[in-house]
Amino acid sequence: MLMIAKTYTTVLGGRELSIETGRLAKLVSGSVTLRYGDTMLLVTAQARDDKSTLDFLPLTVEFEERHYAVGKIPGSFHRREGRPGERAILSARITDRQIRPLFPKGYRHETQVIITVLSADQQNAPDVLGPIGASAALSISDIPWGGPTACVRVGQVDGEYVINPTAEQLTRSAFDLVVAGTRDAVLMVEAGAQTVSEETLVGAIEFAHREMQGVLGLIEQMRAELGQEKFNFLADGDLSTDLVPELTEAAKAAGLRDALLTVKKKERSANLKALRDRLIAARVLDADAEHTAALKAAFGKVEKQELRRLILEDDLRADGRNSKTVRPIWIEARPLPRAHGSAIFTRGETQVLGVATLGTERDELLVDDLTNEDNDKFLLHYNFPPYSTGEVKRMGGQSRREVGHGHLAKRAIRAVLPSFEEFPYVLRVVGEVLESNGSSSMATVCAGTLALMDAGVPLKAPVAGVAMGLVMEGERYRILTDILGLEDALGDMDFKVCGTAEGVTALQMDIKVGGITPAVMREALAQAREARLHILGKMAEVLPAPRSELSPTAPRIVSLKINPELIGKVIGPGGKQIRELEAMGAQVTIEEDGSVRIFSADGQAAEAVRTRIEGLTKTAKVGEEYEGTVVKTAPFGAFINLYPGQDGMLHISQMSEERINAVEDVLNVGDRLRVKIVNVDDRGKIDLIRPELEGKIAPREPRGARPGGGDRGPRPPRRD
Incomplete structure (x- = not known):
């Protein structure tokens, strides 16, 4: 147990990284507090004394987000943090995948690593700091572990690689790449990219590995000075x-x-x-x-x-293929009659049903975590039921594996989606794994892409994914294309690569050995590209491009822009007007800048609502002509309704070439006639004329233009 506080520092990405131990959580086997900018994490590692009876490594990694870290109160009903959200689960998986391969073979003591975010500055992301803290905590603990490891994020801004880019820099980066490694090799890679080349990514991985060496040296120093003796354990086997x-x-x-x-x-x-x-x-x-x-x-x-x-x-595999062959593929588009878009993608004995649904902004996902992101308008959910592997298991909530696989597929497809301004739908893709014998997440990428194309979503390019494997014995190795479940379990690498014909949009690599070199990664990426192009060719045989029209079952969105000052007219008092509009068979959303979107499964209903809104918000202009209806008469003229919510006044002097004694001699309530706008004053009041009389009668001066002027002009002086 460490009792004396000590702090170690290094520079990473131009900023100071400090790791302190001996001050907080001193009863645990390994405990460190890590700070980078104003982001702070407490990371602990603890193992049970007694050996587990399980036949696998019972390791759990928890990533605990605390809303106080960003000065927020949780938005839940109880105003308390609940189950980990998707981002916390993904952050925990980054740490788990980095540290798991380095536990000794046969180690079976239940081990828990807990990462608690104490402070988050929303510029320095805690997800890549958690693995560094875990590495430090395990290294100084008495838990047998073969580290240290380090983890960094890499971006590319203005053509230059950047270590741990800030949140602002990441918005300008061509990719978001996370790399973990040891002194000699890379252990784990995960990336989302805007269709970048394989060589660019390999260069970024090499850059990351060089830059993490200072962190590795720091943890090695901590272990040498403070590390406890590792406890003995009885290995199985x-x-x-x-x-x-x-x-x-x-x-x-x-x-x-x-x-x-x-x-x-x-x-x-x-x-x-x-x-x-x-x-x-x-x-x-x-x-x-x-x-x-x-x-x-x-x-x-x-x-x-x-x-x-x-x-x-x-060069012989269990199903008879050689190392570079992709399993047979068959595809069916639109198997579901009522879904907006659907496709079945089958590769060997792996089969996924992809389903796409188009929704409105009301369907976007509310993000309630430590980030300052906008609400999510693209959802991808990956479901892995037990029947897909011919098993019987208890079904509960979504597993961490399902969250991770779904996130990878989501990153792969997001890169080719149209912007919300181009295609104003919230999109949901569901990948239902029906059969699984390896690479089900990559089949989800293919099935999801096809389902979106079937729905008529204008993707920039189709995306396909393939899982690569590795068998390595000393200097000998062979890279495997499109691995089976058996090859994943008994092999040394699971390297998933997704992309278009032009480049990579997402990748994820997990290594079960001490790590691999950049040369092996280059070879794996090149082999994956060949497979990806083959798969894209098979997809193009069924759907060469997104359908030119939306699916008949997909709802329609009609967009228009109104004057922001007139939003109140569309909403109405207490929302009365907008409720009436939605009663016509459509959903209506209005943004502060006056953008209006009308969403309806019935195209005619959407157009009817659009016409109504245009009428409510129309602004009259001088020179426009209307077929209006007389709604009221007065001694000085008639009020004509031009369109819903807007009347104009036709003065008695502008009704006829002849002098008129009474308005009712010419017009009565309910009469329809053609009128033209000749003036709109600063209060929005409109003066009209009958267009056929324009030029034949003297134009009337605008209301209030003459001293003492009213609707009939100045009154004669009063006589007593």
């Missing part, structure tokens, strides 16, 4: 490791190669299970549970070794 040589020969003789090379996933799993059970039955007597478990673990290692050998030596 000692008995199973001893059984591997014998079981390898027996499995090969019993047909392991043929079982592994079964094309279909379910049949392959069944064949491998049957082979394993036969081998175990021949070696276990009297239901020895411990021996059985060891043999199962050993068979898993034999299976992994043989699969990797086939890939490295024979």
Whole structure:
């Protein structure tokens, strides 16, 4: 337990990064307070003393956003922070994916890393600072861990790479790239980009790796000066490791190669299970549970070794493909009759139903976190039900994996969406994973793109995605295109790349080994580009471009601009007028600048509402002619309704070439006639004339123009 506070500092991206330990949360195994600008995080790491019975690493990373960090009170009903939002989940995943590969093999102690945002200046994002804090906390703790690691964000502003760009700089950047690594290699990459080249991204990754070295050196110094002795743990698999040589020969003789090379996933799993059970039955007597478990673990290692050998030596994969081949693809557009846009994308045994829905600004997502972003007008939701893998599991809320996969697909597609001004719809895409045998998030990118195109959304270009894998043994390696679930589980890398024919729009890389070099990344990106172009070609065979018209079931939006001073007329007292407009069969939204959007599934209803609003907000101009209706008569003239909410006055002197004794001799309430505007005074009052009389009678001076003037001009002097 650390009792003396000590602070370590370095410069990162031109700003000071400080890490303090020994002052806060001193009862935990590892605790640091990190500050960058006015953003501050408390990061703790703790492990249980006793070993878990789980057969995987029980690591959890929590990213706790506190609204007080930005001087806000939470907007929830209870005015208290609740479950983590999407941004907090994604931030936790960034840290998890960076630290998880470096725990020792066989380590099974439940471990928890908690990142609490204490202060956020809204310029220096806390998501890339959390991993640095986690690395420092784990490094000085007694928890066995193979770090340190560091994490930075890279942008490109005015053609130059920038480390940890501010929020303002990021709005001008060509991409948003997060990179994590060790001293020697890159561990994790995640990016969203505006269709940039692969070489630009590799250059940014190399730049990030160089710039993070100072942070790595700082954490190494902390570990050397303050680090605790790591506790001993009993690794799993000692008995199973001893059984591997014998079981390898027996499995090969019993047909392991043929079982592994079964094309279909379910049949392959069944064949491998049957082979394993036969081998175990021949070696276990009297239901020895411990021996059985060891043999199962050993068979898993034999299976992994043989699969990797086939890939490295024979360039042969479980479903019979070589390393560069994409699985067979079939696509169906508009399978759902009532959805606004839909498509089924199937690649091998991975199948996703993409569905697009068009909505109004009322459907945009309210963002209530520590950012100052606008409400989100593009939503993408990824659903991964248990039946997609042929399993039975409890179904609850959205999992962190679903949030992460959906976010990646969202970043990939967002880059090609039209602006809201060009296409004023809130867009929602849902990816329903119907079958999953690897790369379901990338299939969601393809299905989502096709669904939007089917709905008639004018995308800048189609986007496709592909997941790349890696098998590496020493200096030997092979990069795999379009990986299976088995290759993801037994391989060394999951590298997802999305983009158009012109460049990359999103990528995500997770490494299960110590890291990979830029040369391997370049090769993987080049191989991914070939696959992406192949997939885009298959998509173009079904939908070469967005449909020229909106789907028949999609609602229509009619836009117009009104004088902001007239917004009140459209809303009406207490909202009465706008309720009447919406009763005509449309939703109406009005912005402060006078932008009006009318949203309706019925095009005729939308046009009717538009006509009504134009009438309510129309401004009369001198010289315009109208077919008006007499609504009132007076001794000095008649009031003519020109359009809803606007009357003008036709003076008695402007009604006829002959002198008229009474208005009613010429006009009565309800009569219709053609009139022309000859004057609009500063109070908005309108003077009219009958256009056929213009030039034949003397024009009347505007009201109030002559001293003592009224509607009939100056009155004669009074006689007593």
